[in-house]
Amino acid sequence: MSTTTLAKPADAPAPAAKPARQGRRPGERGPLGTVLLHAGLMAASLIALAPVAWLVYLSLGPDKNDYLHPGGIAGKMSFSNYGFVLQHTEFFSWFKSTMIVALGTTVVGVLLAATTGYAVSRMRFPGHKQLMWVLLLTQAFPIAVLIVPMYQIFSDLGLIDSYWALILVNCTTAVPYSAWLLKGYFDTIPIEIDEAGRVDGLTPFGTFFRLILPLARPGLAVAAFYNFITAVAEVAFATTFMLDDSKYTFAVGLQTFVSEHDAEWNYMAATAVLIAIPVSVFFYLVQKNLVTGLTSGGTKG
Numbered sequence: 001m002s003t004t005t006l007a008k009p010a011d012a013p014a015p016a017a018k019p020a021r022q023g024r025r026p027g028e029r030g031p032l033g034t035v036l037l038h039a040g041l042m043a044a045s046l047i048a049l050a051p052v053a054w055l056v057y058l059s060l061g062p063d064k065n066d067y068l069h070p071g072g073i074a075g076k077m078s079f080s081n082y083g084f085v086l087q088h089t090e091f092f093s094w095f096k097s098t099m100i101v102a103l104g105t106t107v108v109g110v111l112l113a114a115t116t117g118y119a120v121s122r123m124r125f126p127g128h129k130q131l132m133w134v135l136l137l138t139q140a141f142p143i144a145v146l147i148v149p150m151y152q153i154f155s156d157l158g159l160i161d162s163y164w165a166l167i168l169v170n171c172t173t174a175v176p177y178s179a180w181l182l183k184g185y186f187d188t189i190p191i192e193i194d195e196a197g198r199v200d201g202l203t204p205f206g207t208f209f210r211l212i213l214p215l216a217r218p219g220l221a222v223a224a225f226y227n228f229i230t231a232v233a234e235v236a237f238a239t240t241f242m243l244d245d246s247k248y249t250f251a252v253g254l255q256t257f258v259s260e261h262d263a264e265w266n267y268m269a270a271t272a273v274l275i276a277i278p279v280s281v282f283f284y285l286v287q288k289n290l291v292t293g294l295t296s297g298g299t300k301g
Helices: 031-059 070-076 080-088 091-122 128-140 143-157 163-188 192-199 204-215 217-233 236-241 250-257 265-290
Strands: none
Touching: 031 070, 031 265, 080 091, 080 265, 091 128, 091 163, 091 204, 091 217, 091 250, 091 265, 128 163, 143 163, 143 236, 163 217, 163 236, 192 204, 204 217, 217 250, 217 265, 236 250, 250 265
């Protein structure tokens, strides 16, 4: 049996040398810029989280005057404030009222804002541009000026001390901004999608609900979150329109810890922490769509 030996070529070509780096591309950060950017982001995060951490810390002080001597809280931390709020206040009634008003405002407000924004984005009816500016103008009126006429209107309609009063009045605050937000998002969705819906025999409402809204999910998520936190944090109208203490929202319920001569800051801090929980849960549910950006939907499909 014969064997064959493969001879290596005498002069193998040397590997080509890598070209020397010519420097950073335009817009590329250097090491120092990266360090400064991360340091700035960390500082901004600490500034944003510091008030929240301080509030949680104060809520663990068992005495109402612990906020005057915060250094002593560390040695006697307890959850007694939370127990008092949950067991000896109308916290769960406040929670129910807040969720009814907040979710009602979110559903009604987003529906009104979405239909308004879509109509102005796609249809050219008389006064469509002026409509958006009128909505924006409504934000220029201070709440103190609006309370009296709105109270008279809701009183004539028999809506005082009802959840519908707060839902409608919160919509007057949240819908104008949400309509502008969604109108800008609908403008980024190609109009060819609407034309394709009409070719397939869909009505304008069918095109809107079956084709446009699924693509507008990121914009709807931002609008929903804005409507939700607007309703949760609203104080002036809730204080004026709600007379029955069993229908108080969280914002109004917090005021029950403020007496004529003193304020029970430990209970207020504990209640504020508990109030943040439903808002955080709602944010967690919509954050997937929030981070996708307001222009991602127009390229899908």
